[in-house]
Structures are given as C-alpha cells and as structure tokens.
Amino acid sequence: EVQLVESGGGLIRPGGSLRLSCVASGFTFSNYWMSWVRQSPGKGLEWVATISQRANEKYYVDHAKGRFTISRDNARNSLYLQMNSLRVEDTAIYYCARTENFGPYLPQPLFDYWGRGSLISVSS
Amino acid sequence: EVVLRQSPGTLSLSPGERATLSCRASQSISSNFVAWFQQKPGQAPRLLISGASNRATGIPDRFGGSGSGTDFTLTISRVEAEDFAVYFCQQYDSIPYTFGQGTKLDFK
Numbered sequence: 563e564v565q566l567v568e569s570g571g572g573l574i575r576p577g578g579s580l581r582l583s584c585v586a587s588g589f590t591f592s593n594y595w596m597s598w599v600r601q602s603p604g605k606g607l608e609w610v611a612t613i614s615q616r617a618n619e620k621y622y623v624d625h626a627k628g629r630f631t632i633s634r635d636n637a638r639n640s641l642y643l644q645m646n647s648l649r650v651e652d653t654a655i656y657y658c659a660r661t662e663n664f665g666p667y668l669p670q671p672l673f674d675y676w677g678r679g680s681l682i683s684v685s686s
Numbered sequence: 687e688v689v690l691r692q693s694p695g696t697l698s699l700s701p702g703e704r705a706t707l708s709c710r711a712s713q714s715i716s717s718n719f720v721a722w723f724q725q726k727p728g729q730a731p732r733l734l735i736s737g738a739s740n741r742a743t744g745i746p747d748r749f750g751g752s753g754s755g756t757d758f759t760l761t762i763s764r765v766e767a768e769d770f771a772v773y774f775c776q777q778y779d780s781i782p783y784t785f786g787q788g789t790k791l792d793f794k
Contacts, residue, residue: 606774606785606787606788607731607774607776607785608785609782609783609784609785621781623781623782624782657730657731664717664719664778668780668781669781670717670719670778670779671778671783672719672721672733672736672778673721673731673733673776673778674733674736674742675733676730676731676732677730678729678730679730
C-alpha cells in the first residue's frame with residue numbers, strides 16, 4: 563500500500579523558515595517523480611513544486627522560485643520542501659504527492675497518491 | 687496559465703441519480719492531460735480519472751470521464767452515499783499545473 567506521511571508543519575512568523583518532510587513507503591521511491599501541492603481556503607488547490615527521480619530536474623510555481631527548495635533523499639525514501647521568507651499567503655495544508663511523469667521534455671505530472679498533509683500557518 | 691472553471695459550484699442529488707460535473711479550460715489542453723480528484727472532509731484528494739477518461743486503480747466503474755480540448759466532464763452514473771464529496775479537475779499539461787475551484791456534491 564502506498565503511504566506518504568508529511569511532517570514539519572506548524573505556526574511560523576512572516577519572514578521565517580520551515581522545512582517539510584515526507585516519508586514514503588509501499589513503492590520504490592527512487593522510481594518516481596515527487597511533488598508538493600498545497601491547499602488553502604482562499605486559493606484552493608495549488609501546485610507548488612516537482613522533482614525528478616534523481617533530483618536533476620526541479621520545477622516551481624512562480625511565487626515559490628527563490629524562496630522554496632524541493633529536494634529528496636532516495637536512500638531515506640524522503641522528500642523535502644525548504645521554505646524561506648514565508649508570507650501570510652503561504653498558510654495552507656501542504657501535501658506530498660507521488661508523481662507519474664508523462665512528459666518527454668517538460669514534465670506532465672500526474673499526482674496519483676497523496677499524503678494526509680501538514681498544516682503551515684504563517685501569522686504574526 | 688490555464689484557468690479551469692468548474693460548474694456547478696454545488697450539485698444537490700439523491701442516491702441513485704446521475705451526476706454530471708463540468709470543467710472548462712481557458713485554453714486547449716493537449717493530449718487530454720486532465721485529471722479528476724475526489725476529496726472528503728479532512729482527507730487528501732484521491733485520484734479518480736487521468737488522461738480525461740482513464741479510471742484510476744480501484745475506482746468503481748460508475749465514475750466516468752470524457753471530453754477534449756477545453757471541455758471535460760466527470761459523470762457518476764448512479765450516485766451512492768459514499769460519493770458525496772468535493773470534486774476537482776486539474777490539468778497537468780503545462781506549467782503551472784492548475785486546479786479548478788471544485789464542485790461540491792451534496793445530499794438533496
């Protein structure tokens with residue numbers, strides 16, 4: 563059974579930093595692209611970042627470029643999202659998602675399994 | 687950016703009725719890279735349909751997807767009690783990958 567378990571969320575002040583983790587099990591982690599997707603009441607579901615199997619390709623939504631970094635450790639079956647310069651509008655539940663990539667050039671990623679999410683609240 | 691608009695916002699039906707949910711894109715989506723997800727309160731989204739019409743593993747055949755270009759549809763042939771939830775469409779054709787705002791299927 564595919565399982566994805568996120569951790570690392572919490573309450574953080576604007577301008578602060580936080581690192582989310584996601585531990586995967588039930589599949590061969592190193593064979594899959596992985597992604598982060600977030601959900602907030604105001605903006606709904608929003609793709610944040612995607613990383614290739616060997617971490618040589620990384621893609622971000624525009625507002626995350628320069629602030630967020632997606633990474634992975636295949637030996638630990640783990641995905642990470644380092645978030646810096648956090649803003650109030652980054653408040654959301656962050657989901658880790660296993661990703662099937664159909665694109666031969668730029669990714670065309672299908673998010674086929676999702677974790678239960680980790681809540682990040684950015685507030686002064 | 688591809689904007690996805692879902693309609694209706696809320697669909698009120700009784701068990702056994704047919705549900706038709708619409709997703710319209712602001713520009714054509716190549717290769718029909720459209721997915722549908724179901725989300726229940728407090729849970730993560732669950733993949734139902736990929737490639738506009740392919741049911742995901744374990745999804746009952748009462749769920750069906752169709753469409754191409756800019757217009758896509760999720761159909762539930764006979765709604766069951768467990769189907770009352772929020773449904774999202776999503777395009778995974780071009781960056782940024784975007785989601786619709788959701789259609790809530792609730793009990794009439």
